[in-house]
Amino acid sequence: MQISTRQIDDFKNDRKDITPPLPVVLRLVPILFYCSIAVAILLSSLFALQFQLAIQKRDAHKAQITSIGAKTQSARNDRAALETEIKKATDIQAWVAGSRPLQPLLVNIARSMGARSSIVDLRLDRDADNPAQIKIALRMATDSTKQLDDTVEKMATLKYRAFSPTQSLGRGELDYKATLVQQDPLTLEQPTPETPQ
């Protein structure tokens, strides 16, 4: 025969509200709960880490932006300085280019000076509003007005006509002021200044 051992008989007065243990499969509930907490902590840690890294990256980018901004500003300043220089150079170039048509006139005036005459002061002004007119102020050291005639004649060979001329002679110097207007400058051929003998 076979007698199996069952549980030991219990003779205490049992409580009425004893509940049986929950099924083992339901252990998944707290296990999943703890797993979810662990995953949440892990993810939060990762997110916090990523957040810190993002802040560091942002700060690095800000610093880079500041640095690049400073460099850009420096480049702008350099460019502004260069542009100023360019403008000056352009102005000089324009001045040089603008004064080129006057060079034959200056050369003719200089060559018109006789042996006993010399130029003390020569000023040529061209009005921006009316660039075709050239105001000439010439001070010569000479003892006669013939030199002035020679000079005016030389200027006339370049087809400059003098308007409103004024002249004054005193103490060996002759002041001459006039407004020169070139007649038909487009048709004017630029004569090659003669080499003085």
Next chain:
Amino acid sequence: MKSIDLKSILNFSAFRPEPDDPSAAWRRRFPAERTVFFGLARMGLSWREIGRGSKIGDREFVRAEPKEILTQSGDHIKPLSEHGWCAISMNTRYVISLETNLSRRTGSEDMLKTNARSVLGGRFERGKHYALTHNPETNSSILLTIDEDQARKTESLFTEGGFRIGRICCGAYALLKHALSVTNTEKGADNPVSSFYIVCCEGAVCALVQEQDRWQELRSRTDVYEDDLTPITDLLAPFHSRLAPEMGITLISDEPLEGLPERLATAFPGRTINDLSQPAMLANLMIQN
């Protein structure tokens, strides 16, 4: 759902049986908690700690009125249990008897708690707790009877002592069932077993004669012996003439009783003695079941 229910789910206690759930084994109820196992005799109380992982501590015994012992030594015993849970082996004021023709309906052993009258019929008495072991080959059954009042008094005694009762069992009956289950292992009547079962537990003695699988005679007495084992052999001596010549003896006791096998060999000459006793035998059984 209350917060305590949520807490019990989150700390997994809801998946373990409640500490006083009689349907669960002790080690499942207290897998990681220290408890105390008491052995209650008429004039004495023994106890031992059942530690975490079902580690059994040393036995202590005091011979005096249990109430006095709990009053005087309660502070010494209580720390052995973390939350006051204890199991009690009642070794006095019970009756183990051999009955015949009891109901064998399916679940009759479980029905003893709810409707004992339907199982025991005319043998039922009001105000008693019962436990039953049927002989599968014959119509005989071993019936354990304990007074409800006695169980209630025992509960009160330990509750007033600051303990919480997880189980009240009868040590001798549990040992007898264990001895029967160990020796009767083959189904059917092809290999019938004959043995003279002797159970000793905290002063209580139970003797059962099984011949060719038939339970023939059962005798149970409580508070038979203390230190001297002579009353045991005196109680069992009359059986000698009634036992079949080839019948062996199966001895089981809650603790190995020094000198008892030799005394039995003298009292029952020529019979083989199968001593199943082990240290903390009853405590081990109580934990495992």
